[in-house]
Amino acid sequence: MHTVIENHDARFQEHWNTLYSNDPWQNPLYFSEGDAENLPVSAGSPGDYRDRSFLVVSDDQPVFGCSLTLHIDAQGKKRLGYFGMEASTHVNRATMMTPSNNFQPEAIRLLQQHIDSILMEENPSFIDYLDPVSCGIMSPVTQVLLEKGGRPTVQQVQVIDLKQSERALYRQICKPYREAIRWGKKNLTLDIVSGESAAPEQFAEQHASMLERSVALRNYIELVRWGQGFLVQCKHKSEIVASALFVNSNKTCQFVIGDLRDCGLPERVVHTLFWQGIVVGKYLNCDQFDLGYSATELMSQVADDLTPEQFGGTSHTRLRVSLTQ
Numbered sequence: 128m129h130t131v132i133e134n135h136d137a138r139f140q141e142h143w144n145t146l147y148s149n150d151p152w153q154n155p156l157y158f159s160e161g162d163a164e165n166l167p168v169s170a171g172s173p174g175d176y177r178d179r180s181f182l183v184v185s186d187d188q189p190v191f192g193c194s195l196t197l198h199i200d201a202q203g204k205k206r207l208g209y210f211g212m213e214a215s216t217h218v219n220r221a222t223m224m225t226p227s228n229n230f231q232p233e234a235i236r237l238l239q240q241h242i243d244s245i246l247m248e249e250n251p252s253f254i255d256y257l258d259p260v261s262c263g264i265m266s267p268v269t270q271v272l273l274e275k276g277g278r279p280t281v282q283q284v285q286v287i288d289l290k291q292s293e294r295a296l297y298r299q300i301c302k303p304y305r306e307a308i309r310w311g312k313k314n315l316t317l318d319i320v321s322g323e324s325a326a327p328e329q330f331a332e333q334h335a336s337m338l339e340r341s342v343a344l345r346n347y348i349e350l351v352r353w354g355q356g357f358l359v360q361c362k363h364k365s366e367i368v369a370s371a372l373f374v375n376s377n378k379t380c381q382f383v384i385g386d387l388r389d390c391g392l393p394e395r396v397v398h399t400l401f402w403q404g405i406v407v408g409k410y411l412n413c414d415q416f417d418l419g420y421s422a423t424e425l426m427s428q429v430a431d432d433l434t435p436e437q438f439g440g441t442s443h444t445r446l447r448v449s450l451t452q
Contacts, residue, residue: 129190129233131241134180142182146189147376149219152259154417155355155374155381157194157215175199176210179245183238185222190234192217193242193268197249204252207245213257213447216266223262235267242268246275251452258446269448277450282420287440289380289409289416296405299439304398311399314363319407321357350374356383359403361396371400373408380408381417385425397429401438420445 132139147153176196183191193216194209208214216238223230246254254277258266273279287296297305311317350356356374360367371385382404387396401418408416418435426433436442 129183129185129231129237131237132182132184134178139182142184142189143192146182146192146217146219149221150192150217151220151261152217152417153376153378154215154259155350155376155379156212156383157209157217179207179249180209181241183234183241185231185234188222189219190222190230191219191238191267193238195242195245197251200253205249206253206255207249207251208255213255215257215259216261216268217259218261220262230264239267239271242271246271246452254448254450254452256448256450258448260443260445265446269446272448272450275450275452277448280447280449282445282447283423284420284443284445285418285422285435285438285440286443287405287416287418287438289405289413293406293409296409296439297402300402301437304437307395307398308402310395311361311402315368315396315399316362316365317399317403318360318362319357319403320360321351322354357407359400359407361399363396369396369400371404373404375408375411375413377412378414379417380404380411380413380415381419382422383419384421387425387429394429394433397426397433405438416440 132142176198179195179197181193181195182189193214195207195214196209197205197207200206218230222234254272256268256272256277258269260266269277269279289296291299297308300308351358351372351374355376356372359371359373361369366388368388369386372383374381374383382401385397385400401422405416418438418440422435426435
C-alpha cells in the first residue's frame, strides 16, 4: 500500500534518511545530513519558508521524495522552490521495478496527485523545479508542470567517477587542461578553507562580487563551517585571484559557484580550481564529482571553448522547469 508522509510526520526523518542513502544523485544542496531545517536559505531565515516536503512510501519503504518550500518573494508573490533554490525530487533506487527500470505505477500516480493538490491549495505565482532525471527517467513531477504550461530548459552537466585513482582522473583530462593545471601548481598558492576556519565575515569581505551574483551563497558558507563543503582559494603573488565553492554529501562533491578576479590568467586559474575540487572530493571519499550547470556558466564567462567535458567523466541531462501561473 502506498501513502504520502509529509515533513511534520514523526516517521518522516527516518524515511528521508533511507531515501538519501539510496538516491543516485545525492545532491548536497538538498540533503544536509537528512535534515532540511539545516539547509541554507537565500534570504531571511528558515522561518520565512514553509516546508511542504513530502515522501511517497510503499510498505514502509520510501519510493519518492520531494524537497519543496513555499515563501513570499520580494515582489510579494508566492513562490514554490526549496529554500531559495529550485524544488526537486529524489528516488530510492532500491525500490525500482526490475528489469523494467521503472517505478510502480501507483507510486507515480500518488506523487503526481500530491504535487497537483499542493499547487491547487497554495496557488503559487511561480514554480521553480529541477528534475535530476535520475536513472535516466524524467520525473513524474515534470510531466505535471509541463501539462500546466511549464517551460523546460535542458542542462548538460558532467559527472566524474571519483572511485578511480588520482592518476587516472588526471589522465582523463584533455592535454591543454593538464598543462594549465601544471602551470597552476607552479605559479598559484592554493588554500582549502573548511570547518570553523571559514569565518562568514571574512568570506563576505573577500568575495563580495560572488555574493552579489548569488544571494543564496550568503548562507552556503554555513555548509562549509559544518564540514559539508569547502572553499578553494587561488592566490597569485599573494593576492586572491579566484575562489570556488564546493559542497559535499557522503557520495557527491559538487561545484556551486566560482569567483574570478581580473588577473589576466582566467583560463589557467579555472582549470586549477576545478582540479583541486576533484582532488579534495576524492580525499573526502566521495564517489562522484558533479560539475553542475554552474560550471558551464563560469567557463563560458572565460572563453567560448572551455567546456566541462574536457575534464572527463560522463554527460548527464537535467531539466529546469519554470512555471508562471
